[in-house]
Amino acid sequence: MYEINLENHIKNIIKEGAQSYDEIFRRSKGAFPDIVFPIVKSAVDLPKSAEENNNDRALDALPEPNPSNFDWRFDQETIRFICDLLAKYNISRIGLFGAPSLFPPLAKRYGEVVLFDVNNLLVQAFHSDERINIIDINYLDTTKYGKFDCVFMDPPWYLSYFQNWFQKANELLVDGGMLISTLFQEFLRPDARPELLQIHDNASMGGDVSILNNAVSYVTPVFEKRIFAAKEIPVKGNWRVADLMVVKKQRQTELPIITVPKDDWIRILLNNKVIAIRQEAETSPVSVTEPFQTGTLLLTVSDRDPVKKKINLITSDNHGLMVTGTTRITHFLRALADGENRLKLTERMNINPGEQIFLNTILKLVNL
Secondary structure (H helix, E strand, C coil): CHHHHHHHHHHHHHHCCCCCHHHHHHCCCCCCHHHHHHHHHHHCCCCCCCCCCCCCHHHCCCCCCCHHHCCCEECHHHHHHHHHHHCCCCCCEEEEECCHHHHHHHHHHCCEEEEEECCCHHHHHCCCCCCEEECCHHHCCHHHCCCEEEEEECCCCCHHHHHHHHHHHHHHEEEEEEEEEEECCCCCCCCHHHHHHHHHHHHHCCEEEEEEEEEEEEECCHHHHHHHHHHCCCCCCCCCEEEEEEEEECCCCCCCCCCCCCCCEEEEEECCEEEEEECCCCCCCCEEECCECCECECCCCCCCCCCHHHCCEEECCCEEEEEECHHHHHHHHHHHHCCCCHHHHHHHCCCCHHHHHHHHHHHHCCCC
16 A cells, blocks of 8 residues: 555656656655655656755764764755744753754854764764763653753654654653654655654644644765665755654653663764764674675665664765674774874784774775
């Protein structure tokens, strides 16, 4: 049924006169372009745009997005829209769950803006600002941070994260406070519709709910661009669109917290690329296994993918590896990022020739 409904939706977009692949992708209500593209090709012959048009210089100060922390960022038009939306409410203290691209403009308008995010690189990007809290929101102790007039959240697009983040936000809000959340759309995956109904029901427990359709647009991150290039899908603009859900808190909720894997990734900025390494309690020698016979590029962003679940090293170009010796790898890469000489570092860590081969494999992923 999902496939039939999606195909009918895409064909209706074409009948309405869509002029480009990018327009169709943006209007596909969350369906990933690799699903939409074959439907479009079978129905109409559209020219492929030769130039990308999703550059957004406002995000250059932030480290490159890495898929380990579901890092999609708002484009500049969306940032302006959200800032203007918040200005309509009587707000003095704002909590941000994710959404680091909102922190700089909101911090200029409001003195009390607190960001909660798992990405350790944001500390350096925002110059060790004390309002940055590096923490997994699913495990946030809400008693430590006081109350907020507004919580804006951009959770990973999985039902468990929405439920957990909504409950944490509800606990942090004053009575009458505003919870604003991004919301995926109905063709994101086959079970998206019932998930959206569940999210709406959960939100309604806290107060009145309103939906702003198509209010959010995301910059296409490099890791998605690599997938589109490998699959020859003509995405040239910012295709990912979402709704906004606005809830005025009228009641305290007691939604159960769903157990999700705790974020145990350390992110390292090296040669302008971000390498994320899952931290594991082991000091084994370094070794590397490529997940596919075709190499290291992961052709999905879904956390449900069985191969991706095994990956414990992933780059901002969506290259993934299964490695051992994560402690040694992390030490080595951090020292390189801090400017230590590679040869001296190899000697200091007593890296053997076999380990050096594996470390070279990792460094090639970031063009070193």
